[in-house]
Amino acid sequence: MPDPSPPIRVALVGSGGIARGVHLPALADMGERVEVTALVDPDEALMARTAAEWRVPGRYTDLHAMLAAESPDLVVVCAPPAAHKDTVIAGLDAGAWVWCEKPPALSLAEYDEVARHEGGEGGEGGEGGPFASxxxxHRFGSGAEGLRHHLAQGTLGRPLVGVCNTLWYRDAAYFEVPWRGRWDTEGGGPSMGHGIHQMDLMLSLLGDWTEVTAVMSTSARETQTEDVSMAIVRLACGATVSVVNSLLSPRETSYLRFDFEHATVELEHLYGYDNAHWRWTAAPHVDDGDAAVASWRPEEDVPSSHRAQLAALLDSMERGERPRAGGHDGRRALELVTGMYRSAIRGETVRRRDLTPDSGFYHAMHGGDPRAAASALTRTETGTSV
Structure with missing residues (x-):
């Protein structure tokens, strides 16, 4: 038998809650496919506790020192959003693939700058990697994969109407973390940091958007950004989708609904789903509709999770191909968020093709004038700030 491939050597940047509670357990579930070799965090005490708990040998306060000493195959970025761009670029330039927490970057300009560093020496996205993802x-659970299969087969007919809601609750104390709710450190509010998950799942299933009309408000939280957003989105496939993102909703839910010609498909969950969270309803005109809808359920029940996405990423690394949720495929949701901010702040319908480098919103979600953005998000019916 051939010798097994050596494990993929992984380093994590950030050793706080998302690393401890999500990424390190997901990596442990990969077994001998991976070896976690190092942590990077400026908080030495936190890093030491995390490293001891997960038996990680390498401990660094400087990213570049870690990259030089460890030469990891994969860098997992668990740092706050403002650090994403520079951390991802440093990993790519060191020859590592990178898996970064959401949001991918603070702007489309940052995202596109990162993309120019993909593909090894010389960058510009060359074949074989390294790539960022x-x-x-939520794309990677068996429910979404099953729906994706039906869409590819055309069995549901055309998508016509959609609902994409992220109705969550965050109290005032949540925003006391210094980087939250700030344009320069988080990039935006629930549209950017929370609802982006459901919007990405929707776009990964139905494809690119063409135009968006949005409203936003800062209604109840001390934040520079919005705490509620609503939008009507037109998709290239012809469907129209309503989108709501809220951090003010005591009964929390994440809800997606897609009305196709031959069936309605619904998903309701909170932070993750399995097959039981999906509901399919046949249209009245469909013969043997109940039987047809019952056949959607995949043989396996794979929950949506970091673990499922990580396994797919490792497969892509081993094949030397761009992973899902990278490149254009990873840009869609950030692009929609950008269009929503421009629409809400300027009071206009925004076309996807308008988000070019000569737009201020390409470079920052507030469009280059955070004070004007704040005024737009807090105006009353008479147009005056509250």
């Missing part, structure tokens, strides 16, 4: 784990 972003944490959009």
């Amino acid at each position: 972003y944490v959009f784990q």
